[in-house]
Amino acid sequence: MSSLEEQIAAVEDEIRTTAYNKATQLHIGRLKAKLAVLRLERETRAKGRGGGLGYAVRKSGHATVGLVGYPSVGKSTLLTRLTAAESESAAYDFTTVSIIPGMLRWGGASIQLLDMPGLVPGASKGRGRGREVLSVVRSADLVLFLIDPEHPNLRALANELEGAGIRINQRPPRIVIHRSDRGGLTISSTVRLTHLAGGAAAQIAREFGMHNGSIVFREDATVDQLIDVLAGNRVYLPALLAVNKSELLTPSERAKLAAELRPVEPAFISARDQTGLDELVDQIGHALRFIRVYVKPPGRPPDLDEPVVLREGDTVEGLLHRLPTELDRTFRTAQIWGRSARFPGQSVGREHVLSDEDIVTVLVARGSARSAA
Ligand SMILES: Nc1nc2c(ncn2[C@@H]2O[C@H](COP(=O)(O)OP(=O)(O)O)[C@@H](O)[C@H]2O)c(=O)[nH]1
Ligand SMILES: [Mg+2]
Numbered sequence: 001m002s003s004l005e006e007q008i009a010a011v012e013d014e015i016r017t018t019a020y021n022k023a024t025q026l027h028i029g030r031l032k033a034k035l036a037v038l039r040l041e042r043e044t045r046a047k048g049r050g051g052g053l054g055y056a057v058r059k060s061g062h063a064t065v066g067l068v069g070y071p072s073v074g075k076s077t078l079l080t081r082l083t084a085a086e087s088e089s090a091a092y093d094f095t096t097v098s099i100i101p102g103m104l105r106w107g108g109a110s111i112q113l114l115d116m117p118g119l120v121p122g123a124s125k126g127r128g129r130g131r132e133v134l135s136v137v138r139s140a141d142l143v144l145f146l147i148d149p150e151h152p153n154l155r156a157l158a159n160e161l162e163g164a165g166i167r168i169n170q171r172p173p174r175i176v177i178h179r180s181d182r183g184g185l186t187i188s189s190t191v192r193l194t195h196l197a198g199g200a201a202a203q204i205a206r207e208f209g210m211h212n213g214s215i216v217f218r219e220d221a222t223v224d225q226l227i228d229v230l231a232g233n234r235v236y237l238p239a240l241l242a243v244n245k246s247e248l249l250t251p252s253e254r255a256k257l258a259a260e261l262r263p264v265e266p267a268f269i270s271a272r273d274q275t276g277l278d279e280l281v282d283q284i285g286h287a288l289r290f291i292r293v294y295v296k297p298p299g300r301p302p303d304l305d306e307p308v309v310l311r312e313g314d315t316v317e318g319l320l321h322r323l324p325t326e327l328d329r330t331f332r333t334a335q336i337w338g339r340s341a342r343f344p345g346q347s348v349g350r351e352h353v354l355s356d357e358d359i360v361t362v363l364v365a366r367g368s369a370r371s372a373a
Pocket of ligand 2: 072075
């Protein structure tokens with residue numbers, strides 16, 4: 001019986017050496033599924049040994065940004081420039097051996113920036129503390145890739161994240177899975193499937209040990225997307241790219257690099273000379289999709305100077321978590337003025353999704369100590 005690593009290597013090899021065509025398509029799909037299952041097993045074992053759990057990073061601020069790049073691209077220098085944190089930097093690799101947090105402000109929101117050890121090739125397989133670093137990346141709200149003009153290999157960097165189950169600038173596939181113990185497997189779809197037609201989906205599900213239940217496709221998903229949903233431990237993160245040390249580039253070198261990186265549009269910065277940094281912070285702020293919500297105590301005007309900063313998609317529930325716990329405990333209904341309200345003063349429940357610049361009055365159950373926020 002070969003070891004787990006050997007099995008993984010063997011399947012990876014077979015995928016690499018099998019030519020992709022109509023006849024091998026399903027076979028490759030099943031190999032990919034097999035590989036995903038073996039990798040899940042490897043994760044489980046690593047966790048059992050206490051490895052792969054990552055650093056304990058206490059999140060703070062309204063959102064967390066993970067700084068991802070190879071060693072010596074200037075991550076620590078950038079953190080020091082953007083935040084008050086003291087991240088030591090030096091002209092050799094691996095100066096940062098732990099995760100260093102710093103805080104920056106953007107339009108009323110505070111954003112935690114995490115400087116971490118540089119990724120090295122093979123990080124997702126555990127090289128150079130890669131697994132620990134990647135588990136910190138998983139918990140971030142945004143990835144900021146940093147590359148330098150000498151090693152502009154964004155693809156390799158992104159592949160390390162892919163290998164660790166992190167999906168960049170993608171939304172979760174619209175596939176709904178229900179497992180059960182009996183009744184066989186039902187596959188249905190609301191659109192025509194071009195990648196997973198003719199029993200392919202069922203065969204891939206079986207590789208994951210799923211023999212009963214239902215899979216509903218709400219989009220024309222690929223094999224990889226189905227595998228992601230079956231594996232179940234993927235995270236979907238937005239990402240930005242910055243090219244550091246860009247003061248070293250001539251205008252034509254810069255244009256050439258920009259063309260190579262297309263369709264990604266990098267921010268060209270110099271952490272050393274502090275150029276392009278304001279624009280970068282703006283990009284970060286927009287990418288995090290903050291919204292500002294104003295709380296209005298009943299019968300009084302809202303406090304327009306002190307918004308509660310939330311993220312797009314956050315609900316009244318999320319707002320309550322930011323207010324005194326008493327309000328959360330005794331919450332009855334919320335009244336909304338603004339873009340998310342169908343009419344001014346609409347009453348909504350905890351699940352209501354808020355919009356930027358909404359005004360919210362929290363009403364609490366009668367007989368509670370205070371009647372409202
Ligand atoms: N030319 C240039 N060098 C930089 C810039 N930013 C950082 N460096 C240098 O690159 C080296 C590595 O920086 P560091 O921040 O430690 O990189 P890290 O390993 O990614 O954290 C140091 O010698 C820095 O002074 C920059 O914008 N331009
Ligand atoms: Mg560093």
